[in-house]
Every structure is written in structure tokens, then in C-alpha cells.
Amino acid sequence: MLYKKISDTVVLRLEIGEEIISSITGLCGELGIKAGIIQGIGAVKEAKIGMFDFETGEYRDTQLCEFMELISLDGNITQKDEKPYLHLHACFGRADGSAVGGHLREAVIGATAEIFIRTLPETVERVYEDATGLNVLGI
Ligand code: ZN
Numbered sequence: 001m002l003y004k005k006i007s008d009t010v011v012l013r014l015e016i017g018e019e020i021i022s023s024i025t026g027l028c029g030e031l032g033i034k035a036g037i038i039q040g041i042g043a044v045k046e047a048k049i050g051m052f053d054f055e056t057g058e059y060r061d062t063q064l065c066e067f068m069e070l071i072s073l074d075g076n077i078t079q080k081d082e083k084p085y086l087h088l089h090a091c092f093g094r095a096d097g098s099a100v101g102g103h104l105r106e107a108v109i110g111a112t113a114e115i116f117i118r119t120l121p122e123t124v125e126r127v128y129e130d131a132t133g134l135n136v137l138g139i
Helices: 022-031
Strands: 002-006 010-014 034-055 058-064 068-080 083-093 100-121 125-128 134-137
Touching: 002 034, 010 034, 010 125, 022 034, 022 083, 022 100, 034 083, 058 100, 068 100, 068 125
Parallel strands: none
Antiparallel strands: 002 010, 010 100, 034 058, 034 068, 034 100, 068 083, 083 100, 125 134
């Protein structure tokens, strides 16, 4: 993981074998990032995406074990129980040109990732909401 801070933005490069969510979570701890906006592109060699099932209150996961373009990584950094909480969605491009995506649970870099994190000067908390079973923005 290599990064450079420019004003309120962290420019991040992940390398082969690094996992996106754990890498960014670690960076948040290292740099004290409490809230931010994440955008990225790159290529992965495996990923797990989820779809929230409102009947069971759990994510239904799909494991993808193939080299794919990371067409779009989009999401945010907030705080839950005083720890970084990442909410990321991703769209991946397959070799046949089709796309697959969802709520990102895990993604391992297959070539590189170019991720820009715009940091915010205040904390945004997450709170559990009974109605949806989700940790929603506490605003
Ligand atoms: Zn989501």
C-alpha cells in the first residue's frame, strides 16, 4: 500500500494481493480519518459481494474467483463504536464484457487499484436501525 496526501485527499495505490477493505480500514487508523468519500478503479483477482436480504436481516454473499476490472469502487468512511466503518459498493467487469457488482464484502487486488479518499473534517457516526436491520447514518 502506497499513499500520498494532497490537501484533504489521500491518493492510494494498492498492490497485488492486498485486500481493499482491510487496507483502507488500516489507513483510516493510521491517518486518523473519521469520515470520507471513497472512489476507485483497478483490477482484482477475487471478490465477495453481498446483497442484503431484508427477510433474514443478513447479506447473501457471492464469491467471485476470477480476474476482473474494478470498474467502479464507490462508498464512504464513517464511524461505528469509535472504529472506522467502511460502506463500499463495487462493480466489476468480466473477461466477456459483462458486469457484476454489489455491496463489497472483500476484494483482493489482481494488478493495482487507484483509490482517492476525500477526507471530511468531522466524524459521521453510524447507528443501528431496527426498521431496516442496517447501520444507517446517524445524522
Ligand atoms: Zn451496501
